[in-house]
Amino acid sequence: MTDAIQDEIIREFDGLEWLDKYGLLIASAKKLEPMDEDSRTDENSISGCQSKVWIQSYKRDGKLNFNLDSDAMITKGIMALLLRVVNNRYPQEIANINLYFIEEIGLKSNLSPARSNGLESIIKRIKEIAKNEALKDNV
Amino acid sequence: MTGFAKDFPILEQKVYGKQLVYLDNAATTQKPNSVIDTISDFYRTDYSNIHRGVHYLSERSSERYEEARKKISDFIGARNPGEVTFTAGTTDSINQVARSLEPSLKGNEVLVTGVEHHSNIVPWQMAGAKPRAIEMDEDCNLLLDSIDITKKTKLIAISHVSNVLGSVNDIKKITEIAKDHDVPVLVDAAQSIQHLPLDVKDIGCDFLAASGHKMYASTGVGVLYTSDRFSDLMPAKGGGGMVDKVSLEKTTYQEPPLRYEAGTPHIAGAISMGAAIDYMQKIGLDKIEKHESDVYSYARDRLLEMDNVTVYGNTDRMCGSISFNMDQIHHYDAGLIMDKMGVAVRTGHHCAQPLMKSFAIEGTVRASFALYNTKEDVDRLIEGIEKVEMMYT
Numbered sequence: 001m002t003d004a005i006q007d008e009i010i011r012e013f014d015g016l017e018w019l020d021k022y023g024l025l026i027a028s029a030k031k032l033e034p035m036d037e038d039s040r041t042d043e044n045s046i047s048g049c050q051s052k053v054w055i056q057s058y059k060r061d062g063k064l065n066f067n068l069d070s071d072a073m074i075t076k077g078i079m080a081l082l083l084r085v086v087n088n089r090y091p092q093e094i095a096n097i098n099l100y101f102i103e104e105i106g107l108k109s110n111l112s113p114a115r116s117n118g119l120e121s122i123i124k125r126i127k128e129i130a131k132n133e134a135l136k137d138n139v
Numbered sequence: 140m141t142g143f144a145k146d147f148p149i150l151e152q153k154v155y156g157k158q159l160v161y162l163d164n165a166a167t168t169q170k171p172n173s174v175i176d177t178i179s180d181f182y183r184t185d186y187s188n189i190h191r192g193v194h195y196l197s198e199r200s201s202e203r204y205e206e207a208r209k210k211i212s213d214f215i216g217a218r219n220p221g222e223v224t225f226t227a228g229t230t231d232s233i234n235q236v237a238r239s240l241e242p243s244l245k246g247n248e249v250l251v252t253g254v255e256h257h258s259n260i261v262p263w264q265m266a267g268a269k270p271r272a273i274e275m276d277e278d279c280n281l282l283l284d285s286i287d288i289t290k291k292t293k294l295i296a297i298s299h300v301s302n303v304l305g306s307v308n309d310i311k312k313i314t315e316i317a318k319d320h321d322v323p324v325l326v327d328a329a330q331s332i333q334h335l336p337l338d339v340k341d342i343g344c345d346f347l348a349a350s351g352h353k354m355y356a357s358t359g360v361g362v363l364y365t366s367d368r369f370s371d372l373m374p375a376k377g378g379g380g381m382v383d384k385v386s387l388e389k390t391t392y393q394e395p396p397l398r399y400e401a402g403t404p405h406i407a408g409a410i411s412m413g414a415a416i417d418y419m420q421k422i423g424l425d426k427i428e429k430h431e432s433d434v435y436s437y438a439r440d441r442l443l444e445m446d447n448v449t450v451y452g453n454t455d456r457m458c459g460s461i462s463f464n465m466d467q468i469h470h471y472d473a474g475l476i477m478d479k480m481g482v483a484v485r486t487g488h489h490c491a492q493p494l495m496k497s498f499a500i501e502g503t504v505r506a507s508f509a510l511y512n513t514k515e516d517v518d519r520l521i522e523g524i525e526k527v528e529m530m531y532t
């Protein structure tokens with residue numbers, strides 16, 4: 001299964017050196033709207049990350065959307081990529097999505113559960129939310 | 140490779156196309172050829188279980204294990220090797236003391252500092268004691284004149300050197316104060332044994348804990364010095380090797396150190412600690428201290444010169460670790476970028492959350508040094524920091 005947005009991201013990172021990849025992530029982070037202070041609560045935070053990550057979700061026209069933020073720019077840059085891929089899709093679609101771009105752009109090491117930015121726990125949380133919303137859709 | 144680095148084969152490599160600069164030595168140090176060879180030769184020639192067999196290899200292994208104990212005993216200035224027990228590391232050593240002293244600790248308090256590693260906090264809590272920190276000033280100098288020892292203080296447990304700041308605590312002064320109150324003192328030497336000459340008699344402590352892997356030896360092994368004064372402590376662990384007579388009704392224990400070493404120990408690890416000590420002594424501890432102190436001061440000076448860098452802690456004596464943050468830049472970002480520059484640092488809370496809380500920060504970037512680091516490594520660190528800054532503007 002391929003996905004136009006993920007393929008686009010892979011092309012953007014293609015052939016870049018590590019520091020340029022980080023440069024691109026930082027640039028994406030700067031463009032991402034920060035979450036307002038009041039929403040950066042413990043409840044909205046995801047544990048298991050060395051940098052803090054906050055998540056919020058809302059539904060519009062049956063489609064699921066997320067806000068993500070982090071106090072570290074590289075993490076936030078990865079969040080910005082994630083949002084491009086998962087936002088504005090139906091919950092069931094997000095619940096089943098294969099996020100192959102992460103491995104393709106070389107961020108797989110950030111995925112392992114022991115890794116301090118806990119990308120794994122962020123994705124798990126996104127999918128949990130999507131699954132719950134999908135269940136609600138089905139009743 | 141220059142200087143002592145040439146003895147450490149792992150340091151020869153490039154990472155991400157750049158010569159590796161390893162500055163995560165407070166987490167663990169790399170191993171010199173002599174230690175690596177000792178371990179592999181031991182398994183090739185002398186290995187067997189110790190203290191049990193009548194056969195040749197068992198004799199050889201036991202001899203080499205006891206030789207290692209003797210080396211450590213001399214290295215830390217113990218009265219006799221009986222005061223040195225092999226453990227799994229600093230954490231294990233401290234937990235064993237907590238377990239042995241549990242009856243007296245329960246419901247009482249252990250005096251610690253605000254810079255302790257979680258390993259010197261959690262075991263006391265698990266033994267039912269409340270850790271209380273000796274006050275310090277904003278530079279992290281302990282305020283020993285206002286030290287408050289009460290009837291409830293059953294132990295003082297202090298790190299010799301902070302794994303975060305590199306601050307050196309005046310443990311000798313602490314043991315002097317403790318003696319007036321007849322309170323035993325445990326020294327967490329995880330971050331000092333590889334940097335500073337130690338003499339437990341001179342320090343006057345009752346317990347001292349250290350890890351092999353932070354002093355150029357194997358992982359999974361460490362030591363606990365227990366003063367002869369405590370030779371009849373209840374062992375923290377029971378099992379084979381530590382008993383005198385066993386019946387289902389009653390068991391009697393061996394004398395120390397065997398009393399405290401239940402089960403088959405990390406034999407090769409213990410021997411690797413002996414080899415690491417040989418390595419350090421061959422260079423000379425004074426020479427190591429002098430070299431490390433030059434590199435450390437240089438690093439501190441360079442970091443303090445930078446406008447956008449905050450360095451934490453400023454005590455009379457420092458060694459090993461330096462913690463800092465860059466203005467407006469998350470420590471995790473800084474660490475990731477430096478890694479890709481070939482500079483290995485550690486970021487985060489460094490298992491010292493109470494200290495982070497006192498600075499009101501989430502974490503730091505920590506550069507920590509070993510005998511193989513040089514001023515050129517410091518220059519690479521500074522280049523890394525400059526690169527991080529550039530990427531943010």
Ligand SMILES: Cc1ncc(COP(=O)(O)O)c(C=O)c1O
Pocket residue numbers: 165166227228229230231256258259298300301302327329330350
């Ligand atoms: C001061 C201090 N105490 C205790 C420990 C725990 O050592 P280990 O993990 O080897 O048991 C460390 C390790 O970082 C330390 O720095």
